[in-house]
Every structure is written in structure tokens, then in C-alpha cells.
Amino acid sequence: MGIAQTTTTSFRVELFEAVHDFTTDTFKIALYTSSATLSASTTAYSATNEVSGTGYSAGGQALTISQVPTSSGTTAFLDFSDVTWTTATITARGALIYLANGTTNPSVCVLDFGGDKTSTAGNFTIQFPAADASNAILRIA
Numbered sequence: 001m002g003i004a005q006t007t008t009t010s011f012r013v014e015l016f017e018a019v020h021d022f023t024t025d026t027f028k029i030a031l032y033t034s035s036a037t038l039s040a041s042t043t044a045y046s047a048t049n050e051v052s053g054t055g056y057s058a059g060g061q062a063l064t065i066s067q068v069p070t071s072s073g074t075t076a077f078l079d080f081s082d083v084t085w086t087t088a089t090i091t092a093r094g095a096l097i098y099l100a101n102g103t104t105n106p107s108v109c110v111l112d113f114g115g116d117k118t119s120t121a122g123n124f125t126i127q128f129p130a131a132d133a134s135n136a137i138l139r140i141a
Contacts, residue, residue: 003038003094005112007138010043014106020099022069022078027108028100029083029126030060031092038094038110045098045105054121055088063097067131077139079131084123091118095126097137109138 014020028045032038036049047058067079080097095111117124129135 003032003034003036003110003112004040005094005110006040007109008042008107009040010106011108019106020108022065026100027063027065027080028060028098029063029080029111030058030096030098031056031085031090031124032094032096033091034093034116036094038096040110042096042107042110044107045096045100051090051092053088053090055085055119055124056090059100060095061085062100066128067136072133075133075139075141077131077133077136079136079138080128082125082127084125085119086123087121088119088124089121090124091116092124093117 030045031051033049033051050058061083063083064081065078066081069078093116094113097108099106128137
């Protein structure tokens with residue numbers, strides 16, 4: 001068991017297959033408990049060991065792309081706007097970003113929070129790093 005921060009292997013393959021379109025598709029982020037097993041081998045969204053609690057709905061929240069696909073030097077990157085669950089009472093250890101296509105919901109990347117993070121009737125916010133070639137949440141160098 002465990003959560004390992006990474007882009008998923010299936011996502012890397014699906015880039016060559018043109019499965020993900022970061023200019024038109026809808027991407028979501030789902031939160032998971034410490035009982036979840038998420039890693040490079042995670043292929044799709046699953047409700048298994050997903051967080052439950054006040055202010056959180058299964059499947060997570062839709063993401064807004066804050067930095068459209070671009071490049072700097074030899075690195076291509078994109079980024080998402082921060083996402084907040086308001087008035088939430090939840091505990092999460094990690095998250096999964098995935099393509100919300102309503103059928104296969106293929107994975108993109110796993111986020112490891114490094115420990116349980118909790119909100120009690122307050123905001124639970126995921127702050128994405130700076131949208132640049134060194135820090136953006138999704139980068140290909």
C-alpha cells in the first residue's frame with residue numbers, strides 16, 4: 001500500500017495515443033485516504049479508499065487549467081488553478097488527477113501530500129506550484 005507522487009505510466013502512453021487534450025477536455029482531482037494505493041501503475045479513477053466526509057463528493061472536483069500547454073527552453077508544461085473544498089470535514093493523504101470522460105476516466109498523475117492533511121468544517125485547499133518549466137505540476141523535459 002501507499003501513495004507515490006508521479007505521472008502514471010498509462011498517461012505517458014496515452015500522450016502518444018492522443019487520449020488527453022488539455023485544451024478542451026475536463027480534468028478532475030479526487031482525494032484519497034492513507035489506505036489508498038496510488039502509484040505509476042494506477043490507470044484510472046477509482047472510488048476505492050477515496051475520501052468521504054462533509055463538503056466532499058465522490059469523484060472530486062473539476063480542475064481549471066491556469067497555464068495552457070506551453071514551453072520554456074526544452075520543457076513543455078501546463079498547470080491548474082488551486083482547488084478548494086469549502087466547509088469540508090475530511091482527511092486526505094493524496095490525490096489523483098484524471099481525465100473525466102465518463103467512461104474509463106484515465107489517470108494523469110498521483111499527488112502525495114507527505115502525510116495526512118485534515119480540515120474540520122473549513123477549507124481544504126490544494127495549492128499547485130508555480131506555472132513554469134521548473135515547477136508546474138505537469139512537465140515534460
